[in-house]
Amino acid sequence: MAASRPATSPSAPSPGTATILDVAALAGVSRTTVSRVLNHPDLVPADTIARVEGAIDELGFRPSSRARGLRTGRFDTIALLVGDASQPFQSAVAKAVARAAEARGLNVLLCDLDHSEERLITFLRQLPRQGVDGIVISTGDDVSRSRAGAVIAETRAGGTPIVISGRLPEDDLFGVGVDFTSIADAATTRLIENGSRRPILLIGDADTYVGARWAAGYRAAVERAGLDAVVLQTQYSDATSTQLVLRELSASTPADGIIAGTVPLALSAVRAAHHCRRLVPDDLAIIACEQVGLAELVTPAVSTIGVTAEASGEALVEHLSQLIAGRNPPHATLPYVLSERQTTRHPAEGETR
Amino acid sequence: MAASRPATSPSAPSPGTATILDVAALAGVSRTTVSRVLNHPDLVPADTIARVEGAIDELGFRPSSRARGLRTGRFDTIALLVGDASQPFQSAVAKAVARAAEARGLNVLLCDLDHSEERLITFLRQLPRQGVDGIVISTGDDVSRSRAGAVIAETRAGGTPIVISGRLPEDDLFGVGVDFTSIADAATTRLIENGSRRPILLIGDADTYVGARWAAGYRAAVERAGLDAVVLQTQYSDATSTQLVLRELSASTPADGIIAGTVPLALSAVRAAHHCRRLVPDDLAIIACEQVGLAELVTPAVSTIGVTAEASGEALVEHLSQLIAGRNPPHATLPYVLSERQTTRHPAEGETR
DNA sequence: CTGAAAGCGCTTACAG
DNA sequence: CTGAAAGCGCTTACAG
Numbered sequence: 121m122a123a124s125r126p127a128t129s130p131s132a133p134s135p136g137t138a139t140i141l142d143v144a145a146l147a148g149v150s151r152t153t154v155s156r157v158l159n160h161p162d163l164v165p166a167d168t169i170a171r172v173e174g175a176i177d178e179l180g181f182r183p184s185s186r187a188r189g190l191r192t193g194r195f196d197t198i199a200l201l202v203g204d205a206s207q208p209f210q211s212a213v214a215k216a217v218a219r220a221a222e223a224r225g226l227n228v229l230l231c232d233l234d235h236s237e238e239r240l241i242t243f244l245r246q247l248p249r250q251g252v253d254g255i256v257i258s259t260g261d262d263v264s265r266s267r268a269g270a271v272i273a274e275t276r277a278g279g280t281p282i283v284i285s286g287r288l289p290e291d292d293l294f295g296v297g298v299d300f301t302s303i304a305d306a307a308t309t310r311l312i313e314n315g316s317r318r319p320i321l322l323i324g325d326a327d328t329y330v331g332a333r334w335a336a337g338y339r340a341a342v343e344r345a346g347l348d349a350v351v352l353q354t355q356y357s358d359a360t361s362t363q364l365v366l367r368e369l370s371a372s373t374p375a376d377g378i379i380a381g382t383v384p385l386a387l388s389a390v391r392a393a394h395h396c397r398r399l400v401p402d403d404l405a406i407i408a409c410e411q412v413g414l415a416e417l418v419t420p421a422v423s424t425i426g427v428t429a430e431a432s433g434e435a436l437v438e439h440l441s442q443l444i445a446g447r448n449p450p451h452a453t454l455p456y457v458l459s460e461r462q463t464t465r466h467p468a469e470g471e472t473r
Numbered sequence: 474m475a476a477s478r479p480a481t482s483p484s485a486p487s488p489g490t491a492t493i494l495d496v497a498a499l500a501g502v503s504r505t506t507v508s509r510v511l512n513h514p515d516l517v518p519a520d521t522i523a524r525v526e527g528a529i530d531e532l533g534f535r536p537s538s539r540a541r542g543l544r545t546g547r548f549d550t551i552a553l554l555v556g557d558a559s560q561p562f563q564s565a566v567a568k569a570v571a572r573a574a575e576a577r578g579l580n581v582l583l584c585d586l587d588h589s590e591e592r593l594i595t596f597l598r599q600l601p602r603q604g605v606d607g608i609v610i611s612t613g614d615d616v617s618r619s620r621a622g623a624v625i626a627e628t629r630a631g632g633t634p635i636v637i638s639g640r641l642p643e644d645d646l647f648g649v650g651v652d653f654t655s656i657a658d659a660a661t662t663r664l665i666e667n668g669s670r671r672p673i674l675l676i677g678d679a680d681t682y683v684g685a686r687w688a689a690g691y692r693a694a695v696e697r698a699g700l701d702a703v704v705l706q707t708q709y710s711d712a713t714s715t716q717l718v719l720r721e722l723s724a725s726t727p728a729d730g731i732i733a734g735t736v737p738l739a740l741s742a743v744r745a746a747h748h749c750r751r752l753v754p755d756d757l758a759i760i761a762c763e764q765v766g767l768a769e770l771v772t773p774a775v776s777t778i779g780v781t782a783e784a785s786g787e788a789l790v791e792h793l794s795q796l797i798a799g800r801n802p803p804h805a806t807l808p809y810v811l812s813e814r815q816t817t818r819h820p821a822e823g824e825t826r
Numbered sequence: 827c828t829g830a831a832a833g834c835g836c837t838t839a840c841a842g
Numbered sequence: 843c844t845g846a847a848a849g850c851g852c853t854t855a856c857a858g
Contacts, residue, residue: 137631139851150829155853165827186539186548186604187851190834195539200583205571206766206782211564218558218585227603230553230583232571250580251539251604278490387770394772413559417740418771419747429559492835503845508837518843540835543850 138179147175158183185227186251195251198440199229201243203259208383208412209429213258213285216433224441226253235261237268244271248280254440257295258285258432260381262328264293281443283436286330289451296435297453298427300330300409304337306458307379307407307425312345314465316377316405320350320368322361322389323381334381334409350375354385361385365392369404377405383415386422386463406463411456420462427454491532500528511536538580539604548604551793552582554596556612561736561765562782566611566638569786577794579606588614590621597624601633607793610648611638611785613734615681617646634796636789639683642804649788650806651780653683653762657690659811660732660760660778665698667818669730669758673703673721675714675742676734687734687762703728707738714738718745722757733761736768739775739816759816764809773815780807 144151157164157172189195200217202210221228231243257263276282284295311319321338323331335351342349354361368375380386386408393404400406400420407423415422431454442449497504510517510525542548553570555563574581584596610616629635637648664672674691676684688704695702707714721728733739739761746757753759753773760776768775784807795802
């Protein structure tokens, strides 16, 4: 019980190393009072607050969120499980989540799923014990499938809230909504309005969940116009997607429009068009169902439609922090925006020509 | 002292919720023994280990890394401070760091600096108290500048190791090395070998540290060839870089080669060439001093030279975990690789034509 | 209004 | 070989 706290002046802890006991000693109060000015300042008179805060500043004291968490069960940390952090949209979401979390005093643990359900399950099982208050899942992969869906439910039941990007209210897994169906419908409709008679959907095989919705929206729009539906399912970043598009371009009724799930897929369509000397957008119009900055860096700049990563990240974190706080936030479906650039006709105002 | 631990069979804690006491009760040993099989199994006889491990499996017990950290001072967590998580190379590094950390049982806290020195300093001050064992800084920005450099030194002195990407042994801030000077030199030399008589360097103004080295390498190569040096410093993702290149293309001695710091900058050069109907690579060869997958998705595919994000992430984490373990790892300079694609002549083998 | 005490889930000397 | 006790840095009933 003796000699534990430093005397009035000596043994100043190195900056950022001070503990609540150091502050208490310097302010001449108990650790209880220090804790109270931190957590319930309303219970402490102004002059005491001032003294304690003086000591806090002087020592550069920052309470250890880990020690607090051990006591309160809240660690001010969320985990972000991302399908593939190196994909343009996903990395923009990661950035947005980091910013939104920071604004709420939350740390973000980054976990890359690499499109593996096994990894998803492992993370879900580990994270709650790692001091994580909640989990954001952002991926185009199907997380409702067999085991993963069960583990998500189990984790939620265990008290760790989970928010999943792109889930609509009718979905069991329910999260922050993106209406992929409407987005693909709008994209397809836009191409048809611009004169496309043979618009084709190009999606990645990793996108089982999102892909099914894109296909639904695409089919609806195509049917409405009395046209045929052709869906090309391929792998990302692979020469095969270029090959597939190439084949459609040299068919007897060649494709004259591509609705691509992602910007990388759209780029493979650009490559294919270039390969067989078709002009974009004149011979082949292209639009991607994903909003990423990269789209305007390339030549030709790719037209896009979708929710922004910023809106998505912000909504995911907001929704999650409500859940963590024990509230039941309303389900919101995010608005999508259309950015017409050089791969579709009628370039919109404000875009670089 | 009574009724604290569950009886032999009832009150099974929900999965992932078991504590070391639950395991001890089920295995019929003390928490000390459980902790020992976790941390010093060599001190425990095989049959006891088996019994305890049985209980661990049955309860799905995972020790809380936060509670352990409170005791040991190690939280098995590192922070990744990244200049801009939405930039292609940085996001690939983030992914690589996440994977490399995971392989070592470390969690990764993602912090986006958004190119702000202020934010860097704030993170550096907060993180050690947030239960972070070490910090990786990955940015092209200059972190040695005035205050930031001092805060890095201070944080290190406080006992939190920091590894900085792209620092060479001669650098005060010392980290994992990337020889930007040699990379730019090699890139420039390659263009000159391919016939460029007026190669120009295009770098971003955010890259003060890296930019200076790129410029040095570029100047060396250009001088060696008896050519003039022209350095274009611009902003990222901005129409201004396109404008700057455009101007050089319509000068009396037009540029016939661009050494771009990053792939996004290279894309702005492509845009400029397209704008004034110059052929790439015939009229204008382009190479980027950065290895990112995106480079092969675009048309024309961009030639690149640099270290891969994977090697970088792995080396950063390896170096950091050595430091955390109290060892003094040797400084390694990462090898760089050249990928010639469509924006330079003589496309290399194995690339999509 | 304020402090002593208990406890969050662990680990590690210290005794048996 | 094993366990009781102390303690990591906090917060929060519980008494004054």
